[in-house]
Amino acid sequence: MARVITVTLNPALDLAFDLEELTLGTVNRPRNAQLEAAGKGVNVARVLASLGHHVVVSGFLGCDNDGPFQRAFTQLGVTDAFVRVPGETRINAKLAEKSGRVTDINGPGIGVDATQVAALLNSIKQQLNNEPADAILVAGSLPPGLSLTSFATLLTELKATGVPLWVDTSGEALLCAIEAAPEAVKPNELELANWAGEALDNHAKRVSATRRLYQAGIGQALLSAGADGVIWVNAKGTWQSTPPRVQTANTVGAGDTFVAGMLHGVLSQQSDEETLRFATALSAESVRHVGVGNALADDFAVLLQHTQVQRLYASRTEGTSQ
Numbered sequence: 001m002a003r004v005i006t007v008t009l010n011p012a013l014d015l016a017f018d019l020e021e022l023t024l025g026t027v028n029r030p031r032n033a034q035l036e037a038a039g040k041g042v043n044v045a046r047v048l049a050s051l052g053h054h055v056v057v058s059g060f061l062g063c064d065n066d067g068p069f070q071r072a073f074t075q076l077g078v079t080d081a082f083v084r085v086p087g088e089t090r091i092n093a094k095l096a097e098k099s100g101r102v103t104d105i106n107g108p109g110i111g112v113d114a115t116q117v118a119a120l121l122n123s124i125k126q127q128l129n130n131e132p133a134d135a136i137l138v139a140g141s142l143p144p145g146l147s148l149t150s151f152a153t154l155l156t157e158l159k160a161t162g163v164p165l166w167v168d169t170s171g172e173a174l175l176c177a178i179e180a181a182p183e184a185v186k187p188n189e190l191e192l193a194n195w196a197g198e199a200l201d202n203h204a205k206r207v208s209a210t211r212r213l214y215q216a217g218i219g220q221a222l223l224s225a226g227a228d229g230v231i232w233v234n235a236k237g238t239w240q241s242t243p244p245r246v247q248t249a250n251t252v253g254a255g256d257t258f259v260a261g262m263l264h265g266v267l268s269q270q271s272d273e274e275t276l277r278f279a280t281a282l283s284a285e286s287v288r289h290v291g292v293g294n295a296l297a298d299d300f301a302v303l304l305q306h307t308q309v310q311r312l313y314a315s316r317t318e319g320t321s322q
């Protein structure tokens with residue numbers, strides 16, 4: 001089993017509401033409400049730990065409400081290396097309607113300063129000194145106070161440790177991450193469109209943009225496009241997957257489940273086809289309920305069977321003019 005350090009710079013307590021239908025400007029009374037320790041890297045850690053990997057969770061956590069995180073980390077059996085900062089970690093509201101539509105309200109998060117960023121880097125390096133890691137994942141948005149320049153420096157320092165660096169972020173932070181050329185990035189369609197400078201509204205454009213992402217120096221270029229599936233470009237070629245049809249209840253955490261599934265396959269030396277099939281099926285499993293995907297679901301073998309995986313090109317240049 002692998003050892004992975006997940007870094008969530010801006011974690012959250014996710015408050016998931018299960019609504020028949022959201023009506024703006026009125027009192028909405030959900031059928032259920034659930035509060036859970038989350039944030040992208042924490043979600044990835046949940047999946048990796050459930051698959052038997054050793055996980056160190058890191059990032060910034062507010063001192064004043066870290067109880068639910070501590071309880072979750074103990075239950076998951078992950079090592080808590082979060083740097084504590086004064087104040088409260090944000091609470092993000094997730095409003096899921098019966099139709100499958102989800103509205104996210106994500107707070108800005110707790111502010112951090114340069115001293116705390118330096119403490120975080122030292123703490124991750126300390127973890128690496130204690131025991132080597134097979135991958136570092138940096139996931140989610142940047143908290144207030146962490147500038148793009150500091151983020152770029154953090155990524156450069158993490159990359160310099162020699163441990164494969166995976167990044168899943170959005171907006172300006174994604175552009176910054178791509179500049180740093182980590183081992184892997186996993187934008188969704190809108191996020192990659194922002195980098196590509198055009199809407200990725202058809203298959204050909206999605207494939208072409210993901211191949212350009214690979215050419216920009218990303219070893220594992222991964223584009224997720226919801227129910228339309230995934231494009232994956234690496235040194236061995238270009239792959240496409242399509243998830244099985246599932247009843248969508250809550251899509252929050254689907255991308256995180258997918259990233260965790262990919263890390264699991266790659267770090268377990270599974271074939272590319274097996275890796276992509278597993279990660280795609282697991283992320284489809286996750287949208288059927290609140291929370292991350294569960295590989296122990298009764299019908300997981302059926303989901304795997306109904307996940308389509310196809311190799312589009314055998315090398316990164318096949319099918320191009322290069």
Ligand SMILES: Nc1ncnc2c1ncn2[C@@H]1O[C@H](COP(=O)(O)OP(=O)(O)OP(=O)(O)O)[C@@H](O)[C@H]1O
Nearest residue numbers: 188224225226227229243253254255256280283284
């Ligand atoms: N409606 C769906 N049906 C089946 N599978 C889905 C659906 N939505 C998402 N998935 C699976 O989850 C993966 C990730 O979803 P998506 O592209 O929406 O990521 P994301 O936008 O990063 O998600 P997140 O909400 O976690 O930020 C998809 O590639 C797909 O495999």
Ligand SMILES: O=P(O)(O)OC[C@@]1(O)O[C@H](CO)[C@@H](O)[C@@H]1O
Nearest residue numbers: 012038039040092106140141253
């Ligand atoms: O505001 P960010 O950091 O971009 O995203 C945070 C978040 O929406 O991502 C996870 C789902 O992927 C949730 O657990 C969490 O609330």
